[in-house]
Amino acid sequence: MMLPLAVCSVAAVAVIIERFFFFRRISDTKLAEQVLNMIGSEHRNEALNLARKSSLPLLKIMAVGINNRLSPAKAMEAAGITELSTMRRGLPVLDTIVTLSPLLGLLGTIIGMINSFQIMALSGMGQPHAVTGGVAEALIATATGITVAVISLIPYNYFLSRIERETDTIEHYATRLEIALTSSARRTADEDTSKTA
Structure with missing residues (x-):
């Protein structure tokens, strides 16, 4: 079970790095203020x-x-719906890894315990080191699975909070833009009315 856990950890690290740089790049709102000022x-x-x-x-x-x-x-x-789906890209992978990796670790431990009990059945109780060594080796899978889940869970929750923050920012600026566009349209209509009069 260590091979699937290694694949999970590599996938988690790749998603975490890619999403970290993505959210770091999109946090600037200076250009949005410039656009509103131009409107x-x-x-x-x-x-x-x-x-x-x-x-x-x-x-x-x-x-x-x-x-x-x-x-x-x-x-x-x-x-906004399209852009939110772009922001969520990769997060289902992290969510799956958070859930799957402890289960893979437990499965590895169970398989290791079964092997240890088979050794004990074949050799009897005369070799306790063979049994305890097998149990210790089996528990490594559980520890690895939980470690991968914990390392993936913290960035996953951080990215979810960033998406919520970005959604609030988008709603804020979209509302301000709508107000600015409405005001601009009214001014243009008033100017046209005064010219015709």
Whole structure:
């Protein structure tokens, strides 16, 4: 059972490293503030270009909202669902490893205990070292499985909390953008009305 546990640990480490760098990269909100300021000062096209150039999920969602004049809230909601699934990528793997690795460890221990009892049945009680050595070796699988689960569980919960935080940030900026777009549309309509009058 040590081979599947080794595969689980390698997969967990790979997901943890990839997600750590992903969340580290997307935490900047300075560009979102710049986009909102551009919308407020009637530079909609510049704001759209700035948002489109970025690979940050928040700015991708804002670009969709700016680009969709008729229903920016619905457009941003749909884009937000896509970006949230991107943020969750790899987390089902960690969740599975957290659950699976202790079970694999227990299975390894049970198999080791069965082997130890078979040795005892064949050689009798005359070789206690063979039996206790086999039991100790079998318990290593359980310890390894629990270690892999603990090491995976802490980053998994951290990434879930980061997703919640990013969701709150996206909702905050999407609401502010919707208000800014509505205000901008009203100003444009008022200017058009005053020109015709």
